[in-house]
Amino acid sequence: MVLSSAPGKCILFGEHAVVYGQPAVAVAIDARIQVSLEESDSGWLIDGMSFDKQRHPHLDAMLKRMWTGDGGRPLSVNIESELFGAAGLGSSAAICSAVAAGLLNLRGTPADELPLSGIATTAHLAEAEAQGGRASPIDTSTATLGGAVLVSDKKETLADWQYTRDLRIDGQRRTWEVHKVELPQSISEASLVIGFSGRPGPTAQMVAKVAALLSNEPERMADIERIGNVTRAGTTALSLGNLQAVGIAMNECHRLLQGLGVSDDDLDRMVDAALPSSLGAKLTGAGGGGCMIALTTEPRRTAEEIELVGGRTMVSRLGAPGVRIETSD
């Protein structure tokens, strides 16, 4: 039996724009997905029930790539989540990453020798397959590497380059350079308060909505580029520990995402409620439901303000450990 885990993530800057090669930065959060894998004599099981591939497309895509194709025996898979589900916090990416680590460990890779770029690659391909072909590697790389991750179509001097990922999207090959952003000690003075509207954020639909907007109004690509510029400024601020400037970049991202039509009334209400006690606030992930985040030095007050307008909240530090094997026997 192997128990593995991977963290969820929040995108600080650059969601949607990253699908078009602009930089984006995400941080791993304290809430994790835990996956246990065990050989099963009763056929394939997920959470004790028979494995319905339609309900678990990410797991199905991972198993096809890493297990069943190589004649792996049926497994009993249990998934436990500390994340709000379908909320833009990267739960499917964390599942892919934790499953990849667990399968490698079952086949004999020691826990301290996990090939992180290989795990991130397989998890990205599986997530893209389950997400209708369009997915940047930001969620899967953050779940795998942990900490703070910057993804861009070019090697950025702002951060430490780790590996290259590529994928064919809409007939075009897209390449992303994946980096880690070193977070200074002073970052621990601030927390992220995550507010969930209670409505799921449909990632594939929102990514398709932005694709349709850009195809009907190609001049809107300028907004995608603006998000990229704000992200670079925000990343510099993040690595210098300039929390005020990180907050300003987050606010600006939210304004631009509103313009792309991916925010909604619930997200805007929570962002507005959080702002008086925060350094910055924005939707995080795909939008259209899901979550917002606020960067704050008063997490309890900010959480209360978000809850007063109907949000469910969770508090996290910025940056948590990436995928890991918890136990194996």
Ligand code: MEV
């Ligand atoms: C999803 O967490 C973020 C998006 O940018 C989609 C992606 O990067 O694949 C909306």
